[in-house]
Structures are given as structure tokens and as C-alpha cells.
Amino acid sequence: MTTSAPPLPDPELRGRTTVADRAVERLAAAAAAEVDLATGSARRVLGLPVSDPDRPRVTARVHGDEATVEVDLAVAWPAPVGQVARRVRARVAEQLADLAGLRAVRVDVRVTALPAQRAPERPRVR
């Protein structure tokens, strides 16, 4: 009662930021997955996939109404990687603006795999 507690950072603000980061990450991952030829890439440990490869992995930071986003994804071989990345960047920025009212100041794209599409035009010999 008599001791004065040290001034805590505003807990409400901190809590809200964490949730917003995660929410933005999910929004951005969904937006990136909508782009043609862009898929997720499984995280690899010692060369073995250990995570769900369906969705791009996203980390995001929100400052006020601005977001910086990093997207890890795979691009289907042999699609032009730079073009797909540009479309992902545009789509993520668009979705964040529409759905969260955030301005994506920076969307970094890291392409971690170029998986070959399951090509039906190359039939296996029976």
C-alpha cells in the first residue's frame, strides 16, 4: 500500500498490438495464398519438412496504422519469381488496407522453394 509500484507500460496498448500483429499475419498469409503460383513452403529442419506447406508464413509488425510484413513463400517452378512476388506484395497491401485499414509500408518477400507443379503432361510409365 505504501510502496509505489514502478510505472508499467500501458498494458492495454501492448496487448492490443500483439493481437494486431497476429491478425495481420493471418490476413497477409491468406492474401498471399490467393496469388496464382504462390504457395506456402514447409519449414525445413535438416532438410525434412516440419510444418504445413499450404500457406505462406508471415511475420508482421504493426505501428499505429502502418504495417511491415515479411512473407516466406514458395513459387511454382518455372513461374517468374519476381512477377509473382510483386503480385503478392500488391495483394497483401490491398487486403491489409481493405480489411484492417492498415498501410503496408513494406512487404518483404522471401522465396524459399520453387516446387515443380504436379505436371500431368509428363505421364509416368506404367
Place this chain on the structure above:
Amino acid sequence: MSGPAALAPATRTPGAVRANRVVLAVLGLLLLAGGVLVLLLGLGVLGAARADLAVLPPGAAVPGWTWPVVGAAGVLVAALSAWWLVVQSRTDRLARLRLEDADGGRTVLEGAALTRALEEQVEAVPGVARASAHLSGTSAAPRLHLRVRLTGRADPAQVHRTVTGEVLAQARAALEVDRLPTRVELDLPRGTGRTLA
């Protein structure tokens, strides 16, 4: 570069090669100078009395700064040796390709993603047992090295045509570049070598 020398794996950076040349030249000159000096001393060219002199006469007073200087020189030699060792591990392999670096964000392609995709594509070519790829150069001007081990059951010329024609065309499309300088090495398995006449 052509001929067999061109087939030597070019993985060390020009910087490392230059460092090796300079360090070996300096070491050689130092050792040569030391050897010549000791030889001249021993033969008595610099005075007969000096030839028989002990290196450190017993009881001779050594100036106080000698041992700190020897210690510092040792540390310097150790540091230079460590630097030389680290330089050896420097290769010109390219870990990632920066495809775009704009205000809105950058695009990076992991080198392993590209080489893994290429290896898969090349290994799908009939007559190929194994393939390994690596990248060198810079993001703006990447170079590709492909090593292809053949099964020996397909015409190497045909494999070469498929690899350079189809697979490398896909790589150029993926990177959106007009040219991707590539060195392809075809390894024929032992014992099945045949004359390519």
C-alpha cells in the same frame, strides 16, 4: 578459359586466391632472407668472430622490452594466421539472390530454392542419375554450375541438349533474365565410357 583448366571447380573467390599468393610470396621471401642471412653468418662472410658467437651469450642482459615485443609479434602472427584461415572458407557461392529492392519491400530468392528445383528438373531427364547445382557470381549477374552424373544408358549429347535447352530455359524464365551463364559438367559412370565418335 577453355581446356581442362576450365573444368577445375571455381569455388574460391578471386580475393582468397590473391590473398594466398601474397601471403605465400611474403612468407617465401622472409624465409629466404632469413636462410641467406644465417648461411652468410655461418660461413663467416660477416666476420669470422660472429660465426662462432652464441645466439644469446650466457649472462647477456636482455633489454626489458624484448619479451613484450616477442609476445606482441606472436599475437600478430597468430592473428594473421587466423585471418588467412578464414579467407580459405570464403567461396563465391551465392546464398541468396536479391531480385528486387525497392521502397515497398524487397524480394529475395534463396539460392538453395533455385538449386534444389534445378537438381530435381535435371534428375528427371532420362539418363541422369544425380545432379548437383550451385550458384556463384552476384545477384545482378548470377552464374550457375551444374554437375550431372549420367547413368550411361542415354546419349550424353541428348542429355546435354535437354539440360541446356529445356531446364536452363526454365531457369531463365523463373529468374526473368535473358542470359544465365552456366557450366555443365557431365560425369559418365566408370566402365561404361564409350567413344563419342
